[in-house]
Amino acid sequence: MASFCSPSSDSLGGKAKLAHALLLGAAIAASAAAAAYYGRLRRWRTRVVGIIPARFASTRFEGKPLVQILGKPMIQRTWERAxxxxxxDSVVVATDDERIAECCRGFGADVIMTSESCKNGTERCNEALQKLEKDYDIVVNIQGDEPLIEPDIIDGIVRALQGAPDAVFSTAVTSLKPGDGLDPNRVKCVVDNNGYAIYFSRGLIPFNKSGQVNPNFPYLLHLGIQSYDAKFLRIYPQLPSTPLQLEEDLEQLKVLENGYKMKVIRVNHDAHGVDAPEDVKKIEDLMRERNIS
Known part of the structure; x- marks a missing residue:
């Protein structure tokens, strides 16, 4: 005779089925929640504008955006690459000079006039953002003096910021040539194991005990292109200047010193910026080698 104190095999099977159903239901619910979350994440920071800040006055190279490179103004070549x-979604030029604005309108670029008081490209991008008719989630600051910037790098830093909800800033680095190790115009970067920036410097970093460039160390060169979360960009001008930023004269250090995170991607790219008049010939020679007209 069956004992009333012991459950039957049928009742055990029923309870197992019930537990399985509950677990399955929980798994389905969790899967749906995750899908909804990642669906929102994919839609997050989707509207992107590229801004090319350009000013005429420059201590090292006055009128640099308008210098001719194989028959086109440098600002046009940068715009075409972007x-x-x-x-x-769109690319605009932000400038404080009517000569640059007139040139850009001539080749079809959208132009936003900004104040002469902007201290750097980031502040100029912020002012331009406020004047744009559409809302954007990400702003890409595209340096106008890299006329051979790769579109894939622009896309890479945008996607890096889209994929890093805890970051407000993203940028790119490439391998530093040993001969550029002590050049203060070549900004160096060190990155942690998770791809976030630790520090930027005009000096050699890391700096070893010998005080010499180590030809076997993978030093990183910072490329000037960077993207920002649009909400962060609006508060950036209100952030206080920081000691390291002022000492190195590097605006990205203000981001780090104020406690914000910056995502960094590594790319294979030969940096060909125009810092001085003599760099123009180097760019033109390179373009001829690559059959770029």
Whole structure:
């Protein structure tokens, strides 16, 4: 005779089925919640604008944006490269000089006039953002003096920021040539194991005990292109200047010193910026080698 104190095999099977159903239901609910979360994440920071800050006055190279490079103004060549990036909804030039504005309108670029009081490209991008008719989630600051910037790099830093909710800033680095190790115009960067910036410097970092460039160490060169969360960009001008920022004269240090995170991607790119008049010939020679007209 069956004992009333012991459950039957049928009742055990029923309870197992019930537990399985509950677990399955919980798994389905969790899966749906995760799908909804990642769906929102994919839609997050989707509207992207590229801004090319350009000013005429420069202590090292006055009128640099308008210098001719194989028959086109440098600002036009940069704009044309930026337009090839698939993540940008639009590309605009932000300037405080009517000569640059007139030139850019001539080749079809949208132009936003900004104040002469902007201290750097980031502040100029912020002012331009406030004047744009559309709302954007990400702003890409595209340096106008890199006329050979790769569209894939623009797309890379945008996607890096989209994929890092805890970061407000993203940028790119590439391998530093040993001969550029002590050049203060070549900004160096060190990055942690998770791809976030630790520090930027005009000096050699890391700096070893010998005081010499180690040809076997993978030093990183910072590329000037960077993207910002649009909400962060609006508060950036209100952040106090910081000691390291002022000492190194590097605006990205203000971001780090104020406690914000910066995502960094590594790319294979030969940096070809125009810092001085003599750099123009180097760019033109390189373009001829690559059959770029």
């Amino acid at each position: 337009k090839l990036a698939s993540t940008l």
